[in-house]
Amino acid sequence: MTSCKKPKTMRALKGAITAASLCLLAGPANAQETARQKSVIVFDASYSMISAQNSGGTSQRLPLAKEISKRLFNDPGQFDALPALVVFGDYRIDSTVGNCQNTHVRARGGRRTAQALSQINTVIDQVNARGRTPIIDTLDLIAREFVEEEIQVVIVTDFDRDPRCMTPQKTACSNIQRILRDDTGRQRIFVDFIVTAGIERQQISPQLQALQSCLNAQILPLPDNRFIDRHVSTILGSLYPGQPIERPAFVPAPLPVPAPLPAIDRAVAPTFTPTTGAVIITAHLPAIAAHFPVALPDRPVITLSGRNGVPSEDNPGRGVEFDVAPATYDALVEWRGRRQTIPGIQVTAGHTTRIDVDIAPFILKVDALDRNGKKLGKEVKWQVTDTAGKHVLFAGPRLRMPVPQGVYAVSAKRDHRQSHTPAQVTVPSGGEDFGTDVVTMQ
Numbered sequence: 001m002t003s004c005k006k007p008k009t010m011r012a013l014k015g016a017i018t019a020a021s022l023c024l025l026a027g028p029a030n031a032q033e034t035a036r037q038k039s040v041i042v043f044d045a046s047y048s049m050i051s052a053q054n055s056g057g058t059s060q061r062l063p064l065a066k067e068i069s070k071r072l073f074n075d076p077g078q079f080d081a082l083p084a085l086v087v088f089g090d091y092r093i094d095s096t097v098g099n100c101q102n103t104h105v106r107a108r109g110g111r112r113t114a115q116a117l118s119q120i121n122t123v124i125d126q127v128n129a130r131g132r133t134p135i136i137d138t139l140d141l142i143a144r145e146f147v148e149e150e151i152q153v154v155i156v157t158d159f160d161r162d163p164r165c166m167t168p169q170k171t172a173c174s175n176i177q178r179i180l181r182d183d184t185g186r187q188r189i190f191v192d193f194i195v196t197a198g199i200e201r202q203q204i205s206p207q208l209q210a211l212q213s214c215l216n217a218q219i220l221p222l223p224d225n226r227f228i229d230r231h232v233s234t235i236l237g238s239l240y241p242g243q244p245i246e247r248p249a250f251v252p253a254p255l256p257v258p259a260p261l262p263a264i265d266r267a268v269a270p271t272f273t274p275t276t277g278a279v280i281i282t283a284h285l286p287a288i289a290a291h292f293p294v295a296l297p298d299r300p301v302i303t304l305s306g307r308n309g310v311p312s313e314d315n316p317g318r319g320v321e322f323d324v325a326p327a328t329y330d331a332l333v334e335w336r337g338r339r340q341t342i343p344g345i346q347v348t349a350g351h352t353t354r355i356d357v358d359i360a361p362f363i364l365k366v367d368a369l370d371r372n373g374k375k376l377g378k379e380v381k382w383q384v385t386d387t388a389g390k391h392v393l394f395a396g397p398r399l400r401m402p403v404p405q406g407v408y409a410v411s412a413k414r415d416h417r418q419s420h421t422p423a424q425v426t427v428p429s430g431g432e433d434f435g436t437d438v439v440t441m442q
Helices: 010-026 061-074 114-125 135-145 173-180 206-215 225-239
Strands: 037-044 084-088 103-107 150-157 189-197 218-222 277-284 301-306 313-316 319-324 327-335 338-347 352-358 362-369 380-386 391-396 398-403 406-414 423-427 434-440
Touching: 037 061, 037 135, 061 114, 061 150, 061 189, 061 225, 084 114, 084 135, 103 114, 103 135, 135 150, 135 173, 135 189, 150 225, 173 189, 173 206, 189 206, 189 225, 218 225, 277 301, 277 327, 277 338, 301 319, 327 352, 338 352, 362 380, 362 406, 362 423, 380 398, 391 398, 398 406, 406 434
Parallel strands: 037 084, 037 150, 150 189, 189 218, 277 352, 362 434
Antiparallel strands: 084 103, 277 319, 301 313, 301 327, 327 338, 362 398, 380 391, 380 406, 406 423, 423 434
């Protein structure tokens, strides 16, 4: 840190001239951005922020989270340092299904500039909320990525259930305290606030109550935008102590007195009992495009159907994850007319079932015959042409080629012999998954 103290000697005076210049350029020092302190805003981009099937709350979770997060970066004064921005669940960065490590530092904070502020606003505006809710993994990332002696954290989340990333082992208070403390046992990371976007206080889950108790964090419910000004003032007053913030006068509507949260014994690690299980279905598609550059739908549709009145869900994607209630399900994978059923999938609470499905391609099968009707056992050069005039060459004693559904003209050549006329082959042929024909060589 640059010192602005009065020099005591002539030699010190020369060095102090440069130091004084730096002090003038830097402007007033901010208490929250030094070599010892750091503030971090954590943004939840999990799928529950946009899902119509989330547990309670409103459909405005993501817009509310974006609005208050941007205010926390944009409202402070020109000399207040920017907090760091950490985002989890953003599919713009990592679209791996079920990934609890999809948490990234999107901005490291520091000096406030128009360019840095614009980049942060763009990241928040463009998040693709499709991922998981790895809050404990995110705290672990913060502990590893930032070296400051004291780190203040604000988490903006809806904290919907996530039995995959918030396991009892991870949410055990002993594990959380290990992450928050340094090697000497001194607490280094302080989660000051958890803003619950789109969630009323009475809708806060027991899991979040247990997490709040272990983190010693203050929960700020944000069911709608009436409370944004109040919460922004509360948070900035903690992040920038002693720094006056000019804002229009705000008279909040009176809040209902919340019911007291149940006491939690800190000596016992808080745990929760999962109520859902996960099914991950991955569809492996044939590499048809290597043969014909045709437009193929890039994603199959995977449907998970419940039995005994349990509703079904369907999603497009090569890999799809379903969080569902314990029951027996049937899955259907559809792609370009191909249908594959996986019956009797047993789902139990707290467990994940993984299923890989190979979508078999349509096969074009053609044999070459001589004048006597015998199959040629030697190398034959094949040309396959589709209805658009695109063609591919293939060498071998017989033609076996994965292709999209359609009609193809097939001709063959060996030495001086040539097939009489191209064979017209329809794929699939009849009730079979392939088209079969023969060509006769001259």
